[in-house]
Amino acid sequence: MPSQDRMNMDKSDRVLYDKLAEEPLLRGTTRKEQFLLAMATGFVHNRRIELGPKEGLFLLKDLHSDEEALLSAVALSLSEDASVVADRSVVLKTAEEFAHAGLQLLLSQIESTEFGTFDKHFEKDLLERLSQA
Amino acid sequence: MRMWQIRGLPVRIKRIRLKNYRQFLSTEMTFAPSETSDLHIIIGRNGTGKTNLLNAINWCLYGDEPHLSQDLPSPCRPNLHAVNGLAAGDELEVCVDVWADADDGTEFTFLRQEYYRQSQEGGAPVRTGAKLKVGLRSAGGDSKYYFDAEGTTVVERFVPKGLRDFFFFDGERLDRYFKEATGQNVRHAVFQISRLDLVERVEENLDKLAIEMRRAAGQETPGAISAADDVERCKNGIRDLDSRIADCQKQIKLAREKFADYADKLKDKPDVKRLVEEREAHQREIEATRTLLSQRNVERHAVLVEGATLGLLKAALDKTRTIIQAKRKRGEIPPAISDHLLKDSVTNNRCTVCDRALDHGSAEHITDLMRVLAESSEVTTKLTALETPIALHLRRIADLPGRLLGLARELARLDGDVEKATKRIAEIDVTLGGYDDAKIVEWQMEYAKWDKEVTANTELLGGLKNQRVGLEADLEAARKRYERALDVASKVSVLRRQLKFCEGAESLAGEAKLRIMTENRLAMEAETQRLFMDFLWKKHTYQAVKIDADYNLDLIHTSGLSWLGITSAAERELLALSFTLALHHISKRDAPIMIDTPVARISDEHRDNFGKILSVVGTTRQTILLFTPSEFSSEIQESMRQGAASVAELTLQSSEEVTTLKEIS
Numbered sequence: 001m002p003s004q005d006r007m008n009m010d011k012s013d014r015v016l017y018d019k020l021a022e023e024p025l026l027r028g029t030t031r032k033e034q035f036l037l038a039m040a041t042g043f044v045h046n047r048r049i050e051l052g053p054k055e056g057l058f059l060l061k062d063l064h065s066d067e068e069a070l071l072s073a074v075a076l077s078l079s080e081d082a083s084v085v086a087d088r089s090v091v092l093k094t095a096e097e098f099a100h101a102g103l104q105l106l107l108s109q110i111e112s113t114e115f116g117t118f119d120k121h122f123e124k125d126l127l128e129r130l131s132q133a
Numbered sequence: 134m135r136m137w138q139i140r141g142l143p144v145r146i147k148r149i150r151l152k153n154y155r156q157f158l159s160t161e162m163t164f165a166p167s168e169t170s171d172l173h174i175i176i177g178r179n180g181t182g183k184t185n186l187l188n189a190i191n192w193c194l195y196g197d198e199p200h201l202s203q204d205l206p207s208p209c210r211p212n213l214h215a216v217n218g219l220a221a222g223d224e225l226e227v228c229v230d231v232w233a234d235a236d237d238g239t240e241f242t243f244l245r246q247e248y249y250r251q252s253q254e255g256g257a258p259v260r261t262g263a264k265l266k267v268g269l270r271s272a273g274g275d276s277k278y279y280f281d282a283e284g285t286t287v288v289e290r291f292v293p294k295g296l297r298d299f300f301f302f303d304g305e306r307l308d309r310y311f312k313e314a315t316g317q318n319v320r321h322a323v324f325q326i327s328r329l330d331l332v333e334r335v336e337e338n339l340d341k342l343a344i345e346m347r348r349a350a351g352q353e354t355p356g357a358i359s360a361a362d363d364v365e366r367c368k369n370g371i372r373d374l375d376s377r378i379a380d381c382q383k384q385i386k387l388a389r390e391k392f393a394d395y396a397d398k399l400k401d402k403p404d405v406k407r408l409v410e411e412r413e414a415h416q417r418e419i420e421a422t423r424t425l426l427s428q429r430n431v432e433r434h435a436v437l438v439e440g441a442t443l444g445l446l447k448a449a450l451d452k453t454r455t456i457i458q459a460k461r462k463r464g465e466i467p468p469a470i471s472d473h474l475l476k477d478s479v480t481n482n483r484c485t486v487c488d489r490a491l492d493h494g495s496a497e498h499i500t501d502l503m504r505v506l507a508e509s510s511e512v513t514t515k516l517t518a519l520e521t522p523i524a525l526h527l528r529r530i531a532d533l534p535g536r537l538l539g540l541a542r543e544l545a546r547l548d549g550d551v552e553k554a555t556k557r558i559a560e561i562d563v564t565l566g567g568y569d570d571a572k573i574v575e576w577q578m579e580y581a582k583w584d585k586e587v588t589a590n591t592e593l594l595g596g597l598k599n600q601r602v603g604l605e606a607d608l609e610a611a612r613k614r615y616e617r618a619l620d621v622a623s624k625v626s627v628l629r630r631q632l633k634f635c636e637g638a639e640s641l642a643g644e645a646k647l648r649i650m651t652e653n654r655l656a657m658e659a660e661t662q663r664l665f666m667d668f669l670w671k672k673h674t675y676q677a678v679k680i681d682a683d684y685n686l687d688l689i690h691t692s693g694l695s696w697l698g699i700t701s702a703a704e705r706e707l708l709a710l711s712f713t714l715a716l717h718h719i720s721k722r723d724a725p726i727m728i729d730t731p732v733a734r735i736s737d738e739h740r741d742n743f744g745k746i747l748s749v750v751g752t753t754r755q756t757i758l759l760f761t762p763s764e765f766s767s768e769i770q771e772s773m774r775q776g777a778a779s780v781a782e783l784t785l786q787s788s789e790e791v792t793t794l795k796e797i798s
Contacts, residue, residue: 039442
């Protein structure tokens with residue numbers, strides 16, 4: 001089986017990513033950046049959903065080593081077995097599932113705020129979260 | 134019949150007849166004095182021909198119409214109604230006839246006629262001829278007539294053309310007189326009443342005579358020729374400089390008037406040029422700040438998205454770092470060191486880091502380390518590779534609140550700058566609201582231009598005066614050289630004596646001129662002060678009227694301070710009227726005075742006072758006043774009408790071509 005060359009998303013997420021890109025805070029960001037934020041959102045809410053039919057989102061060659069480290073950290077934090085970092089397919093699958101769930105969470109947060117004010121709420125929540133961590 | 138003398142003799146106009154002159158098809162006005170007054174009031178709306186009455190007298194006496202509007206094209210002199218009735222080849226006569234009486238019973242008639250013929254092609258009639266006829270009838274009944282140039286000589290004895298502005302003028306002149314270059318105006322007036330034109334001609338001829346004598350003496354003593362030439366050159370140079378100085382002074386006067394006009398126009402107006410520039414600068418600043426704001430917002434969003442990704446994963450990053458650190462503690466991860474460095478150290482038997490020679494133990498330790506590294510698993514390699522990025526991510530998370538706070542502060546500052554600039558623009562818009570910006574900027578440019586013109590010409594004047602001082606010194610030196618050259622030739626002694634006499638006479642004429650001017654200046658000062666103080670309704674405000682050696686007129690407040698620049702329009706006009714009447718007195722010319730719109734520029738509160746003063750003037754000399762109905766307010770009527778010898782009204786007929794006069798009291 002050939003190794004995975006792209007990050008996947010659930011086919012139904014295409015429209016959701018398009019919608020996410022319309023939010024002023026994320027205007028001009030790449031699919032990779034949107035994916036990483038979605039993954040982080042899914043992770044912090046401990047929500048992961050297995051992907052249905054898949055579709056490529058971006059090429060893995062575009063993922064930098066420091067970004068890949070984030071994916072490994074997510075996978076490693078869920079398992080007591082450090083060997084998970086050596087299994088790239090698990091690392092990628094975990095990231096895709098958190099991103100799938102996180103994307104929906106992000107969009108529901110955006111929809112719950114008045115248009116144009118999401119960045120303010122987002123910043124406030126983030127700073128509160130960091131001050132508590 | 135002897136040439137009559139009018140100076141010192143009261144004269145009054147008893148009748149004016151106008152035929153086909155402008156609005157007046159055929160009008161006759163008589164001005165009979167009452168027992169107590171010789172004040173005559175003529176009321177007429179704008180366009181009925183009040184100012185043209187002033188023009189008619191000027192045209193009759195001097196052949197010009199100085200009160201025509203300079204801003205509008207002047208319609209032809211013949212009455213339009215009369216012109217419309219002309220057939221081709223018809224002739225038309227335009228005439229103004231002024232009848233005057235002197236106190237000794239002498240009667241004068243001044244008649245100016247102009248003839249026109251309607252051409253075959255139609256249009257305006259063509260002027261075919263003109264003449265001035267002056268009639269003189271003594272109390273004894275002898276009559277004599279003077280025509281054209283000879284008639285002009287008689288007119289000059291009635292009211293000299295150079296002084297007419299002090300007898301027939303509009304009220305605006307009273308308002309304007311001391312706003313403009315007073316020194317020039319007052320000097321001109323004093324010169325006119327001093328009748329120094331003859332002295333000036335004597336001076337000029339003495340100078341010409343002196344030049345001829347110097348030349349004649351030079352023929353006898355050739356050595357003196359070049360010195361005489363130098364004297365002449367210096368004198369010509371001084372004359373030329375005097376002319377340039379006079380031009381320069383005129384230019385300064387004009388520039389000061391223009392400067393004052395624009396200063397007046399700009400008074401209480403905002404500094405539009407500066408405000409428009411400031412507004413444009415704020416608009417540019419807002420644009421630039423908004424661009425910066427947009428850039429900073431994009432930056433803030435990028436920091437927020439990246440920071441949020443990392444911040445939300447902080448727990449995962451912390452846990453990963455803990456796992457790696459635990460493994461390293463347990464020795465499950467070799468130290469982070471480069472395989473190449475270790476190999477090089479063993480090969481060279483020298484530490485690649487500190488450059489010391491390896492002892493046996495050290496070499497063995499490095500070899501063991503290389504073995505452990507080679508044996509470490511892929512997991513270990515991956516974990517080792519995670520250490521640096523995770524440490525960096527955690528540092529970024531730690532820095533994130535500071536970065537976001539810095540950006541928020543900068544964004545708030547930029548927002549504040551935009552708000553401040555927007556507020557200032559709104560303030561400027563309010564200040565400029567209702568003004569014609571372009572017009573005010575144009576005025577400001579003119580103001581600056583004339584200010585520059587005054588400065589440039591003042592500097593030029595200083596330079597010219599310095600040159601004149603230099604030329605005077607040269608002239609003195611040339612004269613001495615000339616004297617020395619003549620000393621050797623005894624045969625020119627007669628010529629020398631004559632020359633000396635001639636030069637002495639020229640110098641005395643100059644001194645006499647100065648003395649007469651000074652006497653008349655001081656007499657004008659005293660008489661103006663007497664009349665002004667006598668007329669003025671405020672008796673304790675001013676202490677004196679001064680005309681200094683440069684002919685600058687000033688009004689001195691009781692505090693001793695100069696007050697002319699800040700006095701009210703009514704007081705300023707009263708001062709000009711006092712000056713005018715003083716000039717009549719000093720010049721010994723008791724001629725009529727005619728003023729168009731005398732109180733138009735005086736505010737209501739002072740009109741009454743001014744009206745009373747004009748009534749008083751009307752008891753001492755013939756005074757003809759031309760009012761608009763609005764100017765002839767109820768207050769003015771109350772103070773003047775009772776005392777007036779006659780009141781008449783001008784009415785323009787519906788055709789708008791003919792004005793009629795009706796006595797109303």
